[in-house]
Amino acid sequence: MHQTDNVNVRSIEKLVSPREIKVEIPVTEATQDFIFESREQVKRILSGEDDRMLAVVGPCSIHDPKMALDYAHRLKQVADEVSDRLFVVMRVYFEKPRTTVGWKGLINDPHLNDTFDVAHGFRIARQLLVDIAELGLPAASEALEPITPQYIADLISLASIGARTTESPTHRQMASGLSMPVGYKNGTDGSLQIALDAMTSSGSPHSFLGIDAEGATCVVHSKGNPWGHLILRGGRSGPNYAREDIKDAIAQLEKANLQSNLLVDCSHANSNKDHTQQRNVWLDVLNQRTEGNRSIIGMMLESNISAGNQKLGAEPSALTYGVSITDACIDWDETAELLRAAHTQLSEAAVSAT
Numbered sequence: 038m039h040q041t042d043n044v045n046v047r048s049i050e051k052l053v054s055p056r057e058i059k060v061e062i063p064v065t066e067a068t069q070d071f072i073f074e075s076r077e078q079v080k081r082i083l084s085g086e087d088d089r090m091l092a093v094v095g096p097c098s099i100h101d102p103k104m105a106l107d108y109a110h111r112l113k114q115v116a117d118e119v120s121d122r123l124f125v126v127m128r129v130y131f132e133k134p135r136t137t138v139g140w141k142g143l144i145n146d147p148h149l150n151d152t153f154d155v156a157h158g159f160r161i162a163r164q165l166l167v168d169i170a171e172l173g174l175p176a177a178s179e180a181l182e183p184i185t186p187q188y189i190a191d192l193i194s195l196a197s198i199g200a201r202t203t204e205s206p207t208h209r210q211m212a213s214g215l216s217m218p219v220g221y222k223n224g225t226d227g228s229l230q231i232a233l234d235a236m237t238s239s240g241s242p243h244s245f246l247g248i249d250a251e252g253a254t255c256v257v258h259s260k261g262n263p264w265g266h267l268i269l270r271g272g273r274s275g276p277n278y279a280r281e282d283i284k285d286a287i288a289q290l291e292k293a294n295l296q297s298n299l300l301v302d303c304s305h306a307n308s309n310k311d312h313t314q315q316r317n318v319w320l321d322v323l324n325q326r327t328e329g330n331r332s333i334i335g336m337m338l339e340s341n342i343s344a345g346n347q348k349l350g351a352e353p354s355a356l357t358y359g360v361s362i363t364d365a366c367i368d369w370d371e372t373a374e375l376l377r378a379a380h381t382q383l384s385e386a387a388v389s390a391t
């Protein structure tokens with residue numbers, strides 16, 4: 038008799054349940070209130086009630102929790118300095134959608150050595166999110182594996198669906214049930230339509246497969262997430278942050294009867310994956326905003342302690358501290374400089390508007 042199932046599966050391991058992980062790494066009421074309030078602030082920016090800009094800033098991926106916390110301490114200081122004009126949310130990205138193959142992030146492979154200790158990955162991801170929240174810094178993350186939110190989403194204030202998954206019905210369904218605002222990247226080919234469709238889809242209720250707090254498979258019935266927004270990240274056709282691109286994106290949002298606000302990712306195809314170009318995108322988009330384009334509600338930077346990136350080799354202990362192992366990032370000093378420059382420019386624009 039021929040085996041007809043699990044033909045290409047090497048093995049299946051049981052995983053600790055979301056409830057067990059949450060009992061091990063609990064959240065205080067004060068932290069829960071902080072996450073709730075951070076999400077409310079993001080919503081107020083999205084609805085135009087709060088005229089600050091969102092600045093989603095941080096590493097391309099987290100591979101060393103100590104380094105991430107070091108970064109968070111630095112960011113918190115500048116976030117407080119600029120808080121009257123910018124609402125800073127740290128990129129705390131644990132799941133990487135690869136173009137083909139490669140390290141898939143801290144949850145999937147926390148020891149960085151293909152041992153795929155996912156239970157440990159959830160533990161350190163959750164602990165790091167608690168630590169960052171206790172510092173008073175809201176966290177943003179990409180929602181990739183549909184199972185993951187059960188373990189960590191209570192600690193996340195802003196989510197994104199990446200360029201490689203915005204068209205995926207599974208991700209749209211998941212987003213429809215997420216508790217925080219969700220941004221949808223345009224496709225890797227530059228197409229906005231898939232992100233607009235994602236916003237329409239995930240704004241609606243869905244019934245789909247998921248897991249409950251015990252890890253049992255179940256049917257999830259979502260309400261729909263009304264806080265979807267577009268993230269322009271450029272595409273194979275080139276960057277899409279220029280004035281005419283943003284005008285066109287707003288026209289497309291309006292035509293689709295969607296809220297006409299968007300965030301610009303200064304990295305990825307908008308910087309041609311050259312981290313030194315991120316500052317040009319940041320400053321250009323900032324000019325567009327201060328010239329009066331209120332549809333631009335935020336910007337995203339890929340930033341780390343030190344600039345550039347490095348290859349993850351066979352010896353993770355040989356990695357250089359503070360440097361990305363996925364996309365190249367700008368360094369901390371440049372990040373602080375760009376945040377302060379935005380603060381100055383937004384403050385001046387506010388004064389001249391009165």
Ligand SMILES: O=C[C@H](O)[C@H](O)COP(=O)(O)O
Binds near residue numbers: 133138
């Ligand atoms: O932001 C990260 C990367 O751009 C994304 O995960 C794709 O990476 P890759 O093309 O190196 O696989």
Ligand SMILES: C=C(OP(=O)(O)O)C(=O)O
Binds near residue numbers: 198200302305
């Ligand atoms: C993977 C990312 O971006 P994109 O989906 O735009 O490639 C990211 O922001 O980490």
